[in-house]
Amino acid sequence: MPSDTSRAPRRSSSRRGFLRLAGGAAGGIATAAHALETGDPLAIPEWSRTPGAPSASPPYGRPSPYENLGRKSRTPPAFPGASSTGTPLQHLHGIITPNGLHFERHHAGVPAIDPVRHRLAIHGLVERPLILTMDDLVRMPSVSRIHFLECSGNTPWLGAKPGWTLQESHGLLSCAEWTGVELSTLLDEVGVKPGAAWILAEGADAAGMSRSIPLDLARDGAILAYAQNGERLRPEQGYPLRLFVPGVEGNLSIKWLRRLKVGDQPFQTREETSKYTDLMPDGSARQFTFVMEAKSVITTPSGGEQLRAPGFREIRGLAWTGRGRIAGVEVSTDGGARWQAAVLEGPILTRCLTRFRLPWRWEGGPAHLLSRATDETGYVQPPRAALVSVRGIQSFYHNNGIAGWHVAAEGGVSHAV
């Protein structure tokens, strides 16, 4: 009843009294409350009157038909098989990416690999070269770790297009629990020879995608992974086996892994010479820039959303760093004039997504939302302008700059910066 809401003490944008400050929604809720006391307002819909579908149909479940999330490409592929599709992060919650929505980046499509016939060879500067089956690998000592994976080219250096959602600007980012054998376990098994300093990882796709990985990095938590979020890898994530190197460019995590060769220098593969480099203002190129620096983005409100009415909502987002743990995230709603500390959801894991939240009361006018992450090394996520001032405008990879969203007076949300 109206008197209930008038008795309520007014509060600022705090968690309590959320609904009573909900602006346009308050009238509807007060009416419902009144209705509860006078009649039978909670209708019994048809789904409560008739037994529903029997279970396990199908035995491997699917999302509700009322949900239709999917991965999406921001541009058509240059040629068939060379594709990247983003995760719809703006519609997800928490830190886990469900397997069906994990982002993709392929160069020759997704090979259909028979796990019984698949082999992993390890050779080169090793005492005991080996060829392993999947059975061999699955029996070995294993680990399970929750880590993010980000494509080095995730957020375009030249900025987002105005109509883009988060899926287009930041969608080449996912997070899962990866299970497999630590690469260091296998290296101990084969015995690495003195002088070894690099490992070539090669995949079994038609492009034979390959990458040179420093031995130190390979020993720092890299996993020969066969499972993601509990079940075997999805074909798009490298079934039956991938390399997973946490905290670094996604391209090191070679999918459909077939071969590891230990050597004493980088192998200078096609992609790491023609592609994974950034041209600096002085004409030199940065090569072998592995670590993904601290980054964050607000997932809601975000591009394409329409805020319906002023009032309370929660600003939510994700932060991550290849250098370990996120130490803090700050959020601004006025384009950077003032910053507030967001709340981080625990546990805060190393080289993993961290979810952050900040209560916010939208008064109905324009707003400019930003987030800024700090990691455990003290590194602070910079504005894109700072990156450009150092690296120029011909970079392609490693855009971890602060990203912003404009909220218009009528509630439409779009990319800023």
Place this chain on the structure above:
Amino acid sequence: MPSDTSRAPRRSSSRRGFLRLAGGAAGGIATAAHALETGDPLAIPEWSRTPGAPSASPPYGRPSPYENLGRKSRTPPAFPGASSTGTPLQHLHGIITPNGLHFERHHAGVPAIDPVRHRLAIHGLVERPLILTMDDLVRMPSVSRIHFLECSGNTPWLGAKPGWTLQESHGLLSCAEWTGVELSTLLDEVGVKPGAAWILAEGADAAGMSRSIPLDLARDGAILAYAQNGERLRPEQGYPLRLFVPGVEGNLSIKWLRRLKVGDQPFQTREETSKYTDLMPDGSARQFTFVMEAKSVITTPSGGEQLRAPGFREIRGLAWTGRGRIAGVEVSTDGGARWQAAVLEGPILTRCLTRFRLPWRWEGGPAHLLSRATDETGYVQPPRAALVSVRGIQSFYHNNGIAGWHVAAEGGVSHAV
């Protein structure tokens, strides 16, 4: 070459030298190593020669066709809609259960609920009764927590049938990251009146499944959940909204939640009088036994597996407790004569699955594998015989007794105890 393996120092069942001690497998690996030095042994299969399928087809991915995991019922349902299907835990890794394999327990099938029309009412001993839409709930302050869910009747009191796998004996157990509004946040919003002590939670399925929940328990981390592992709830897990009460009988986590009523005593609903009770030897019945006590089980080797050859493998399993965190897990391979401490995979989370592992060298004879969990309160998982000595044989729920597996001399694995 054979000389490589003969030079290798012999080790006991340690992680190093795994493959050199791998018994029957060693010959094959030595041959492969030889082949690597003499020719071109790593065949290039057809999937490496032809571009694979383009990506995002479909946009919501599916497992490899070489994988065919699914949920399964251990007995036919008593009547259509009354079903339970178990997670194939023996085939999973880590602690996250992928959404398509989350276990089910239904009484009137799965309702198909339109999220736009769904409502949550909260009334009774509250200052401000409310009716909420899904939009209201998703805007409210949220949390994300990784928790297990276990059906109180998961492991049959009378023991497993000999041919059962882990899916039949322990499959009504899953674990996911749940996101939603803390129930305490909503209770603060509506204002709980003095004298309130219980909450009725009611679902919108045709059975109108309901449960009485003590107010203290409801305030201890219960969540009005709308997402699991990042995406919206699956229909089988309560789309669009469920109550999630961590660490207690799964039946408190009412799916398709439509109503919460606050009262001063238990509501004595149909299921909690006719079902969720255990008959004691003295004729009394235990009622309102909420907490799921510490429990563990070895997931591999487990029932239905066939160990092919002696040698190294990793014993793996899961441990969990409704009283907080797992403190340790011990494993025996000789039926309980000797116990060793297993390694726990971190982070160890509260009211969540914990993965444990122990390296083991199977010598080729019979073995009797057991696991025993201890939680942070000091509680130790008991043998089933100890439970029976106190509660008799007419119990149904809360069988958290130690479970065992027999490994026969020829390698077949089946239920013990």
